[in-house]
Amino acid sequence: MDIPQKPLDALVVSPHPDDAELGMGGTILRLIRQGWHVGILDLTSGEPTPLGSVETRTRETAEANARIGEPWRANLGLPNRSLEPTLEHRRALAGAFRRLRPRLLFAPFWEDAHPDHTAATRLVEDARFWGKLSKSDIPGEPFHPSRILYYFSVHLKIVERPSFVVDVSDQHEAKLDALRCYRSQLVDNQPEGRPGVIDAVADRARFWGHLAGxxxxxxFASREPIGLAGLGDLLP
Ligand SMILES: [Zn+2]
Structure with missing residues (x-):
């Protein structure tokens, strides 16, 4: 893994290479534009899929990453479709947290039909805890990201129950462009005559935008209360 020069402000842990963009591509771009040092750690290659290959996914991921502001990005190489919150995987992710030292973690929402996604959520939470342990054989200095927030890239047909929403009005089109880069996953395999995944993402962004004015x-969701330093950023 190619480690960035300085610690990350935020790290998005993505079970498959398109989940980060699906759930929070606009927020990633917004944070980067605000000067944050943001990274994405894909846990698996996302392959096999019906229309994809590792080479295709790698190329699509690089193209999408460019459209959301070129966050630092790497792939941890854990097994797709059989991702499990094992001690071995927890150790690998805890080691990554120690090297990347993100202040803020983003994990997939904790309820999902895709077993890789719920395994990823568990792995992020467990690896965050392990990362702070002293007297362990995990490489690197103990480190504890101060907070986990959860983004929505879920395979359940549910309406999200967010703790807060982020205004991505100025980033919305770039996010959709990024999603279209994942042709093998989000464009070429979509049903004819009814809305596809990208349509659903756009509709939900409009829905949450409307509620926030x-x-x-x-x-985004949080398991814990969110402390604010001020009320100046509250939207109408
Ligand atoms: Zn996924």
């Missing part, structure tokens, strides 16, 4: 927004 802006054009487009992305929802």
């Amino acid at each position: 802006v054009r487009f927004a992305e929802p």
Whole structure:
């Protein structure tokens, strides 16, 4: 893994290479534009899939990454379709947290029909805890990301229950462009005559934006109360 020069402000842990963009592509771009040092750690290659290959996914991921502001990005190489929150995988992810030292972690929402996604959620939470342990054989200095927030890239047909939403009105089109880069996953395999995944993402962004008084927004959840330093950023 190619480690960035300085610690990350935020790290998005993505079970498959398109989940980060699906759930929070607009927020990633917004944070980067605000000067944050943001990274994405894909846990698996996402392959096999019906229309994909490792080479195709790698190319699509690089193209999508460019459209959301070129966050630092790497792939941990864990097994797709059989991702499990094992001690071995927890150790690998805890080691990555120690090297990347993100202040803020983003994990997939904790309820999902895709077993890789719920395994990823568990892995992020467990690896965050392990990362702070002293007297362990995990490489690197103990480190504990101060907070986990959860983004929505879920295979359940549910309405999200967010703790807050982020205004991504100015990033919405770039996010959709990024999603279209994943042709093998989100474009070429979509049903004819009814909305596809990208349509659903756009509709939900408009829905959450409407509730927040802006054009487009992305929802996030937190298991813990969120402390605010001020109220100046509250939207109408
Ligand atoms: Zn996924």
